[in-house]
Amino acid sequence: MRMTRREDDGSEDTPVERDTRSASESANRKVWAHVGEVARFASAQGWIDRSERVLLERITKEYVGGDVLDVGVGGGRTVPLLSRSAASYVGIDFVPELVTAASKRFPDADIRIGDARHLDFPDASFDLAVFSINGIDAISHSDRGIALREIRRVLRPSGAFVFSTHNSEGPGPRERPWSMPPVSVHQPRSSARTVLRRVIRFRTSMTNYRASVAMNEVGPDWMITSSGAHDFGLVVHYTSESALQAELRASGFAGAIELWDDRAGLPVGRARPQRLWWYFNVLARCSAVDGTV
Numbered sequence: 001m002r003m004t005r006r007e008d009d010g011s012e013d014t015p016v017e018r019d020t021r022s023a024s025e026s027a028n029r030k031v032w033a034h035v036g037e038v039a040r041f042a043s044a045q046g047w048i049d050r051s052e053r054v055l056l057e058r059i060t061k062e063y064v065g066g067d068v069l070d071v072g073v074g075g076g077r078t079v080p081l082l083s084r085s086a087a088s089y090v091g092i093d094f095v096p097e098l099v100t101a102a103s104k105r106f107p108d109a110d111i112r113i114g115d116a117r118h119l120d121f122p123d124a125s126f127d128l129a130v131f132s133i134n135g136i137d138a139i140s141h142s143d144r145g146i147a148l149r150e151i152r153r154v155l156r157p158s159g160a161f162v163f164s165t166h167n168s169e170g171p172g173p174r175e176r177p178w179s180m181p182p183v184s185v186h187q188p189r190s191s192a193r194t195v196l197r198r199v200i201r202f203r204t205s206m207t208n209y210r211a212s213v214a215m216n217e218v219g220p221d222w223m224i225t226s227s228g229a230h231d232f233g234l235v236v237h238y239t240s241e242s243a244l245q246a247e248l249r250a251s252g253f254a255g256a257i258e259l260w261d262d263r264a265g266l267p268v269g270r271a272r273p274q275r276l277w278w279y280f281n282v283l284a285r286c287s288a289v290d291g292t293v
C-alpha cells in the first residue's frame with residue numbers, strides 16, 4: 001500500500017477551522033505532540049480494556065474484507081488490530097508528529113494527516129470506523145456533532161462506528177491532583193502505576209490543573225474539564241448516556257447503540273453501576289436494517 005498524506009492549507013476560515021484553535025483543543029494537541037507522548041503512543045500495543053477487545057474482535061469478524069477507517073490513529077496501536085482482516089485500511093490523525101511516528105512504525109499502512117470534522121473521503125466509503133481511547137473527546141462541544149455526522153457520512157448504510165467517550169456521571173470530572181484514583185481489581189498493575197504517578201507528578205499535575213480551569217465549560221448534560229490522564233494536561237469533553245444516545249441519533253446513527261463498560265468487558269445491565277465508569281465503549285450501527293445484532 002502506498003502511503004499518502006494530506007496537509008490542510010488552513011486558508012478557509014470555516015467554523016471548524018476557528019474551533020481548531022480553541023484553547024482546550026490546542027492544549028490537548030500540545031500534550032499529544034510532546035516527544036515523550038509520541039514515543040509512548042508509538043510503542044503502545046494490544047487492547048486498552050476488555051470491552052474494547054470484545055467489541056473490536058466481534059466487529060472486525062463481522063466486517064471481514066471490509067473497508068476500515070481508523071480516526072485518531074495516534075502512534076498506530078490499532079493498525080494491526082483493525083487492518084489484518086480488512087480489505088482496506090486508512091488511519092488519520094490531526095497531530096502530524098503522531099502520523100509520522102505511526103507511518104514509520106507501519107510503513108505499508110495508509111496513514112494520513114486528517115481531521116474527524118472534515119473527512120477527505122466520499123460518502124459511503126467505509127464499512128467500519130473506529131475512534132479509540134476517547135479521542136473524540138478532544139473536540140469542542142460545538143464541533144462534536146460535526147465530527148459524528150462526518151463519520152456517519154463516510155460510512156455505508158450497513159456500517160458501524162466503534163469509539164469510546166468519557167462519562168460525565170463517572171469519577172472522571174471529579175478527579176483532582178490531590179485525590180487518589182480508585183484502584184481496580186480488573187487492572188491492578190495499571191491502577192498501581194496511576195497511583196504512583198499521581199504522587200510523583202503532583203507539582204506538574206497542579207500546574208496543569210490550574211491552567212485547565214479557564215477552559216472549563218458546563219452544559220446541561222455535558223462538560224469540558226480536565227482529565228487526570230497525562231498529569232491533568234488533557235481537557236476533555238464528558239457526556240451522559242442520554243446525551244450520547246441523542247447525539248448519535250441526531251448524527252444519523254439509526255441502528256442499535258450498544259454501551260459497554262470501561263474495563264470488565266460487560267454491556268450495560270451486566271456491568272457495575274454506570275457512575276463508576278470512567279468512559280463508555282460504544283458500538284453504533286448506521287441502520288437498523290443491516291447488521292443489527
Ligand SMILES: C[S@@+](CC[C@H](N)C(=O)[O-])C[C@H]1O[C@@H](n2cnc3c(N)ncnc32)[C@H](O)[C@@H]1O
Pocket residue numbers: 032041044071072073074075076077078092093094095098114115116117131132133134135136138139
Ligand atoms: C488517546 S489518543 C489514541 C491514539 C490511538 N487511537 C490509540 O488507541 O492508541 C487519541 C488520538 O485522537 C487524535 N484526535 C483527536 N481529535 C482528533 C480529530 N478531530 N481528528 C483527528 N484526530 C484526532 C489525537 O491526535 C490522538 O492521536
